[in-house]
Amino acid sequence: MLLKARSESKELLVMRSLHTRMNLSEKNKLRYLNLEKGYEGEVKFDSLVDPFHEDRYILNDLLLEVNHSYFQIDSLILSQGVIHLLDIKNFEGDFYFETDKLHSITTDREYKNPIYQLKRSTSLLRQLLKNLKCNDLVDATIVFINPEFTLYQAPINQPLIFPTQLNRFLKNLQKPSSKLTNHPKELAEKLLSLHQTENPFTFLPEYKYEQLQRGVYCKSCRSFALSIENSIFICKDCGSKEKIVLALLRTIDVI
Numbered sequence: 001m002l003l004k005a006r007s008e009s010k011e012l013l014v015m016r017s018l019h020t021r022m023n024l025s026e027k028n029k030l031r032y033l034n035l036e037k038g039y040e041g042e043v044k045f046d047s048l049v050d051p052f053h054e055d056r057y058i059l060n061d062l063l064l065e066v067n068h069s070y071f072q073i074d075s076l077i078l079s080q081g082v083i084h085l086l087d088i089k090n091f092e093g094d095f096y097f098e099t100d101k102l103h104s105i106t107t108d109r110e111y112k113n114p115i116y117q118l119k120r121s122t123s124l125l126r127q128l129l130k131n132l133k134c135n136d137l138v139d140a141t142i143v144f145i146n147p148e149f150t151l152y153q154a155p156i157n158q159p160l161i162f163p164t165q166l167n168r169f170l171k172n173l174q175k176p177s178s179k180l181t182n183h184p185k186e187l188a189e190k191l192l193s194l195h196q197t198e199n200p201f202t203f204l205p206e207y208k209y210e211q212l213q214r215g216v217y218c219k220s221c222r223s224f225a226l227s228i229e230n231s232i233f234i235c236k237d238c239g240s241k242e243k244i245v246l247a248l249l250r251t252i253d254v255i
Contacts, residue, residue, distance in 0.1 A: 041090025
């Protein structure tokens with residue numbers, strides 16, 4: 001059962017709007033593109049676990065806090081006695097590990113070590129569960145969702161799932177578990193109630209209103225070339241249609 005659906009973060013929505021309305025610096029543009037790429041991968045993973053809803057409890061995009069430390073969880077799948085903590089990565093291209101960093105051969109960029117990030121989230125989740133007097137097993141895994149991803153010299157003793165292993169991993173994840181009692185549901189609902197709505201990790205660049213291109217843009221291709229017909233915006237570039245009231249609400253909500 002899906003108890004918390006995934007949605008675009010406020011940071012992604014604002015960065016997407018800024019990218020459309022102004023020229024971002026290279027650093028901020030890269031930040032925005034990484035947010036889009038990450039969300040795209042998470043949505044793809046959601047579609048793959050959709051059949052699990054009948055006998056699992058699923059929480060997406062959780063932001064939790066324990067002992068004044070915040071941690072984010074891409075997907076949490078609860079079954080009887082086991083909690084699957086899943087960190088979804090949508091990296092594309094050729095990568096390798098060196099000096100505790102993840103390096104991209106394709107782009108020559110350096111990324112934080114996802115294994116360290118996973119260990120931190122796992123440790124904090126276990127602390128939180130201990131506070132809740134829950135001793136369920138936590139099974140934490142990093143899932144590389146992009147079929148165009150390759151990791152050279154990959155460590156074999158780490159909880160990493162690569163694209164070629166994904167189908168097998170999902171089949172194992174979907175294997176029938178013990179009959180569900182009320183415990184997984186109660187725990188899932190408790191964790192959902194602890195979700196933090198204000199994200200302290202949110203980063204937004206500084207900008208002046210005068211720098212922004214004003215107006216409503218197409219939700220599909222983000223063109224400002226819109227015409228109006230019968231209370232509907234019609235994009236002159238891609239032909240996409242959207243009710244004016246919905247387009248205005250979408251614009252106001254981001255601003």
